[in-house]
Amino acid sequence: MPNHAPYQATRRALLRGAVSVGALGLAARLLAQPNASPANRPPAPPGTRLVMLGTRGGPGVSLDRGETASAVVVDGVPYLVDCGYGTMRALVASGLGFQPVSTVFLTHLHDDHTADLAAMLAHQWTGSKMTPTHVYGPYATESTVAGALAFFRANVEIRMVDEGRTTDPATMFFGHDIDAGDEPVRVFADERVVVTAATNTHYPERFVARMRHRSLGYRFETATRSICFAGDTAYSENVVRLARGADVFVCEVMDHRTYESNMARAREQAEAGREENIFRHVAETHSTPAIVGRMAREAAVETVVLNHQLRGQASQGFTISSFIDGVRSEFDGQVIVGEDQLVI
Numbered sequence: 001m002p003n004h005a006p007y008q009a010t011r012r013a014l015l016r017g018a019v020s021v022g023a024l025g026l027a028a029r030l031l032a033q034p035n036a037s038p039a040n041r042p043p044a045p046p047g048t049r050l051v052m053l054g055t056r057g058g059p060g061v062s063l064d065r066g067e068t069a070s071a072v073v074v075d076g077v078p079y080l081v082d083c084g085y086g087t088m089r090a091l092v093a094s095g096l097g098f099q100p101v102s103t104v105f106l107t108h109l110h111d112d113h114t115a116d117l118a119a120m121l122a123h124q125w126t127g128s129k130m131t132p133t134h135v136y137g138p139y140a141t142e143s144t145v146a147g148a149l150a151f152f153r154a155n156v157e158i159r160m161v162d163e164g165r166t167t168d169p170a171t172m173f174f175g176h177d178i179d180a181g182d183e184p185v186r187v188f189a190d191e192r193v194v195v196t197a198a199t200n201t202h203y204p205e206r207f208v209a210r211m212r213h214r215s216l217g218y219r220f221e222t223a224t225r226s227i228c229f230a231g232d233t234a235y236s237e238n239v240v241r242l243a244r245g246a247d248v249f250v251c252e253v254m255d256h257r258t259y260e261s262n263m264a265r266a267r268e269q270a271e272a273g274r275e276e277n278i279f280r281h282v283a284e285t286h287s288t289p290a291i292v293g294r295m296a297r298e299a300a301v302e303t304v305v306l307n308h309q310l311r312g313q314a315s316q317g318f319t320i321s322s323f324i325d326g327v328r329s330e331f332d333g334q335v336i337v338g339e340d341q342l343v344i
Contacts, residue, residue, distance in 0.1 A: 048225035049073045050248060050305070052342040053090035054082075057252060057286075057310040059112040065340050066090050067112040068308045070250065071101075072220045072227055074192040080104045081218065081229055085115035088123065094341060099127055103188070105195065106137030107231035108202060108215035109144060118148035121173050122155060129172065136176045136188060136195075138214040145175030180216055184242045187218075194221045198242045200233035202285050217242050228301070232308060234284060235291045243299035248344065251295065252308035254286040255318050256326060286310060289326020296331040303334040305344060 051073060054066030067084025071094070078096050080087070083104060091098045098120050107113060117135070124133060135145050149169050159165050178187045180197040188195040195218055202215035217239045219228040228243040230236070230251040243249050266280035287295070289306075296304045304327055312318030320337050327335045336344065 046075050048075075048220075048222040048227070050227055050250070050344040051078075051094050051096065052305070052307065052338045052340060052344070053094065054084050054086050055307050055309055055338045055340055055342075056084075056112075057254070057308040058282075059110070061085060067115060069113075069116070070229070070307065071096060072193070072222075074220075074222050077192055079193060079195075079220065082107055082113040083115070083117040083120060084112045087116040088120050090340060094343075099124060099129055102131050102133050104133065104135040105188075105218050106135065106141055106144075107200075107217065107229065108138060109140055109213065110232070113232075114144065117144070118151045121145070121148050121169070122152035125152070125156065125167070125169050125172060126159065128167075132172050132174060134174050134176060136178055138180070138216050139177050139212045142175035142177050145173055149173060178216065180214070182238050184219065184238075192222060195219065196221075196242065198238040200231050200239050201236040202232040202234070204284060219243065219246065228299075229307075230287075230295070232286060234287055235295060240295050240299045243295065243301055246299065246301045248303050248305055249296050249299065249301040250305045250307050250338075251292045252287055252310075253289055253292050253306045253323055253327075254282070254310040255312035255322065256288045256290070257312040257316055257318060258310050259283055259286075259288050282310070289323050290329050293327040293330025296327070296333065301333065303336065303344075304331060305336045305338050307338045309338070 051071040053069040053071060056062055056065040056067050066086025068082045069084050069087040069090060070081045071078045072081065073096065078101050080101050080103070083106070088098050091101065101120070121133060135141055156169055178197055180187065180199055182198060184196040184198045186194060187197045197216045197218050199214050200217045203213065215231055215233065217229055217231045217233065219226065219242050225248065226246045227248040227250065228246040230239045230243070230249070232252050233239055262279040262283035266277060266283055269277040269279060292304060292306065306323055323337050324335045
């Protein structure tokens with residue numbers, strides 16, 4: 001295990017050191033200007049960029065960070081990974097906009113990863129999007145998209161009458177269930193990117209045996225970069241295989257104090273006869289910084305980006321640098337604590 005001197009950094013220092021964030025943030029805002037005519041828009045920067053849209057872990061609404069969502073932008077084309085609450089607003093704030101999104105990947109179907117999906121598809125239709133949107137994810141993604149269409153069906157019926165619209169949303173929005181297992185398997189490819197997927201360990205084996213639902217990690221390979229998303233997960237050999245040699249490893253993280261607190265409360269619940277409970281779920285199915293570092297080291301990735309952050313209380317000793325210190329206890333490479341609108 002590598003031995004590192006304590007690493008202390010303020011949030012400002014972290015952002016300043018994270019791969020020229022300032023310049024890249026400006027570039028992100030130039031990726032798309034929805035209100036400008038095509039002739040007046042600057043050309044999209046070439047290459048592959050990762051835009052952090054929402055970095056909050058778990059269901060809930062906060063004013064400073066949105067629920068989980070990221071965009072892999074390849075030569076100006078966005079591929080959305082997860083769509084938690086706040087994603088639409090974050091897409092607009094980033095300059096990408098939500099109308100250009102035509103390909104979405106869901107790691108799993110918890111609401112903090114899907115809450116803005118129905119709203120985004122509805123607004124794409126109302127905004128007269130001309131190209132289809134395809135949503136890929138684990139079992140029940142197809143039915144989730146069907147549910148989204150049902151959600152805004154009344155809106156469609158009204159606007160077809162009072163605005164004379166004729167496009168049927170069922171011809172525009174499509175859900176696709178991915179069949180992925182322990183080994184990485186190709187699930188998508190076009191002229192810009194190849195995407196592979198594998199299951200992770202967000203759902204323990206005792207639950208996997210009782211349901212068809214799965215949780216996935218994804219790897220994006222482009223001409224210039226490889227980016228792997230662990231998804232919500234505890235330690236996972238499948239994710240290590242999926243991330244092998246990646247340039248960027250995007251992984252969730254849970255403060256170790258949050259882990260310890262949830263484990264203690266889980267034991268209390270078990271003693272009261274509630275063996276399965278939210279506290280056990282949080283503790284067992286997420287990754288502490290040291291676990292993130294272990295997976296990154298075993299996969300020999302270059303850079304770790306911390307996402308879906310379950311942060312502890314500052315009054316109990318949590319600091320941003322405690323995330324970094326924990327990862328660095330196992331991993332020698334660069335560690336970036338993700339923030340909403342950070343571009344890497």
